[in-house]
Amino acid sequence: NAGVTQTPKFQVLKTGQSMTLQCAQDMNHNSMYWYRQDPGMGLRLIYYSASEGTTDKGEVPNGYKVSRLNKREFSLRLESAAPSQTSVYFCASSGRNEQYFGPGTRLTVT
Amino acid sequence: GQQVMQIPQYQHVQEGEDFTTYCNSSTTLSNIQWYKQRPGGHPVFLIQLVKSGEVKKQKRLTFQFGEAKKNSSLHITATQTTDVGTYFCAPAISNFGNEKLTFGTGTRLTIIP
Numbered sequence: 011n012a013g014v015t016q017t018p019k020f021q022v023l024k025t026g027q028s029m030t031l032q033c034a035q036d037m038n039h040n041s042m043y044w045y046r047q048d049p050g051m052g053l054r055l056i057y058y059s060a061s062e063g064t065t066d067k068g069e070v071p072n073g074y075k076v077s078r079l080n081k082r083e084f085s086l087r088l089e090s091a092a093p094s095q096t097s098v099y100f101c102a103s104s105g106r107n108e109q110y111f112g113p114g115t116r117l118t119v120t
Numbered sequence: 121g122q123q124v125m126q127i128p129q130y131q132h133v134q135e136g137e138d139f140t141t142y143c144n145s146s147t148t149l150s151n152i153q154w155y156k157q158r159p160g161g162h163p164v165f166l167i168q169l170v171k172s173g174e175v176k177k178q179k180r181l182t183f184q185f186g187e188a189k190k191n192s193s194l195h196i197t198a199t200q201t202t203d204v205g206t207y208f209c210a211p212a213i214s215n216f217g218n219e220k221l222t223f224g225t226g227t228r229l230t231i232i233p
Contacts, residue, residue, distance in 0.1 A: 108165035
């Protein structure tokens with residue numbers, strides 16, 4: 011039982027490049043989330059998915075797209091990376107109450 | 121939108137001293153969760169509070185939910201080096217499966233051995 015897994019762990023992009031962050035959970039949870047964490051800013055919700063086939067914007071959705079591929083997987087895509095997107099990205103899933111977080115992806119955009 | 125303030129932002133304590141972090145909301149909350157994040161790690165769920173005035177304990181940790189359900193606190197008695205990390209409060213916006221949480225900015229606790 012791996013919980014929530016994320017790939018890659020680290021990534022460096024140049025401005026304008028694109029990439030997709032992958033997230034998968036094996037707990038049969040309906041809800042999945044993408045957060046970004048910047049120093050001193052706590053965790054900010056980018057997008058979430060309450061169930062397979064649905065996605066909704068969070069607090070900071072601009073510059074990102076998401077896909078809920080199936081119940082297990084929820085991906086986050088940066089179409090044209092910007093330095094302001096340098097951050098640590100966490101994926102999370104939840105059943106009824108608490109959220110379970112993945113180990114995070116540390117992304118640097120130069 | 122909902123504003124969540126967490127104070128203090130940083131706290132340095134001697135090992136064995138107590139520690140408290142406070143979470144204040146501008147609106148009445150349906151419930152609130154607390155998470156801990158170790159340095160370099162990911163947030164880990166600690167507890168959820170639902171009822172007005174609720175108090176829950178986990179060993180040396182005591183969690184309280186205010187009577188008006190607008191504030192909450194986490195108190196650690198006799199801190200240990202294993203308590204190092206950042207503590208986040210996370211109020212839920214609705215009762216329906218806690219679909220969206222708003223995380224506070226966190227309180228970073230460091231312990232002086």
